[in-house]
Ligand SMILES: Nc1nc2c(ncn2[C@@H]2O[C@H](COP(=O)(O)OP(=O)(O)O)[C@@H](O)[C@H]2O)c(=O)[nH]1
């Protein structure tokens with residue numbers, strides 16, 4: 001599974017549900033922002049960015065046909081492609097086609113939820129549900145292309161799939177937390193966070209209460225944009241305020257480290273000038289600097305991890321936060337991209353097949369479900385070659401609201417996996 | 433400025449000699465030493481905005497550091513970059529900041545600001561000043577949809593950069609209207625016109641004679657830019673910071689020149705240029 005890398009393409013179609021008029025087409029090959037890592041498959045392949053009009057028409061047609069018969073067509077598979085359809089508010093239909101290795105319905109369904117969330121975030125629900133002028137809507141949707149492309153392409157983050165916020169653990173969290181709360185109050189908002197390359201370092205209580213998908217999408221958006229000193233973007237919160245716009249303010253304290261605020265009409269961006277920032281944040285310069293390398297590492301320097309661990313995903317399903325890193329023993333095979341790919345596939349597998357539904361997906365809490373005797377609390381998998389003793393090990397462990405997934409080197413003895421995972425989860429528990 | 437007190441609404445528009453509240457732009461190279469950044473001294477100063485031959489990106493808590501012996505003053509300015517969608521505002525700002533220019537056009541979601549530091553030498557005093565330009569770039573549809581955006585961009589701005597694209601005639605023809613609308617609103621604010629996509633000159637919709645006529649009518653500084661990726665370092669990926677600076681030095685110097693001059697005029701430190709004084 002997964003080790004074929006990220007060959008294959010994801011195509012996304014967006015149509016007005018009632019008329020079938022295409023609103024836009026994006027693909028992981030075409031519209032990828034230039035500043036993202038350039039994969040071998042992205043360097044100017046002459047493939048069509050979109051799909052032929054006839055294909056779009058039939059894909060939509062077959063979905064509409066079902067709908068008229070009150071049949072919900074949700075997914076289909078061909079030899080090399082998986083297709084998922086989803087309608088939102090009877091107004092927008094999204095169709096995704098993926099020929100990526102190891103793709104799954106779960107991944108694509110969640111992708112569509114995030115894509116629709118991204119559209120609401122930047123255009124507002126009103127425009128998407130009361131389509132009065134298709135041409136104007138098409139124009140407005142262009143503002144969401146950057147964010148949507150970053151959801152279709154490769155990312156170091158995993159929140160698009162887990163629907164949990166990608167976080168990092170700073171060495172001096174409480175100091176930063178205090179400064180953040182003070183600054184938020186001075187700026188006149190409750191919603192503030194510090195974000196390092198798309199991952200939340202610390203956030204105010206109100207920020208943590210932001211619902212899904214905005215809690216995932218806001219840091220994701222910030223992490224996917226080219227560097228800017230400051231931004232003042234109108235945003236609609238798909239869960240919390242889908243029709244009334246708020247403002248997302250971002251201030252780059254240090255390159256890669258951004259202070260994010262969600263607020264109403266005040267304060268104006270000009271009020272958050274360098275003098276004000278210096279007053280609050282200059283004393284925090286060292287703790288702030290210590291956050292910079294945390295992006296891909298997620299854990300503080302020197303955090304003891306077993307040397308067999310090549311990648312780690314820790315989820316807190318109630319807080320809806322996660323820690324994701326493929327940095328440990330970075331000099332060894334497989335490459336970071338491969339590790340991410342393997343862990344993503346493994347997450348999909350255990351979530352779709354082995355583990356109980358996550359809270360929010362179903363009513364009951366993960367905790368209750370995990371206590372039922374027939375529900376597995378751990379599972380493992382050997383990936384890669386079929387020769388004994390050579391594949392990478394994957395192990396997943398569920399304990400209360402926490403779920404830990406580890407990617408381990410082929411040398412790691414299979415009989416020790418459970419113990420290693422348990423000890424690692426124990427060590428990580430104070431962090432998330 | 434002699435005519436500054438005239439009621440603005442009775443002014444004919446477009447006013448043939450530019451905005452009456454404005455001093456004439458200084459002659460190119462008269463305020464800022466144009467090629468100083470290429471001199472040995474200039475190169476030394478440029479080192480503080482570079483790191484390992486790449487442009488340094490500064491967070492809002494940071495600034496270029498010079499040895500204490502050569503500590504210099506910083507002059508900060510806000511510059512609003514204006515022009516219709518797709519003319520190349522975001523690309524220009526990225527180019528000036530030494531960042532990757534966007535290849536695909538993504539509509540800018542709202543307001544975004546970019547800080548560019550630029551050391552330059554004043555002609556009169558031989559003093560070096562660190563210019564800090566804060567560029568305000570806003571997507572056109574956000575400007576139209578949200579009422580607070582345009583006032584936020586214009587508030588206390590020191591300069592307007594009006595962009596048109598050499599490949600889009602409509603964006604050029606739009607200029608007089610924009611300039612006239614602003615003429616009464618923002619006296620004493622530097623205005624500059626920038627023609628983007630000059631690398632596409634073969635496909636231009638705006639011939640040289642139109643540029644000449646525009647210059648004569650408006651007497652505004654007009655620059656041509658190519659916001660295309662510059663030379664890369666030996667790794668083939670990273671942009672070469674010095675080469676990138678050389679590509680945009682004329683724009684940064686010209687901005688510095690206009691802004692410094694305007695400050696001097698506003699502070700009453702310069703006599704009005706003779707052409708502006710009817711006697
Ligand atoms: N060749 C060339 N392309 C440019 C230039 N400036 C902008 N572009 C391209 O034009 C498109 C729109 O530019 P952008 O800066 O995003 O426009 P904005 O809407 O005004 O911000 C992008 O695809 C840019 O790559 C230029 O000077 N030369």
Ligand SMILES: [Mg+2]
Pocket residue numbers: 521522523538539540569570571
């Ligand atoms: Mg733009």
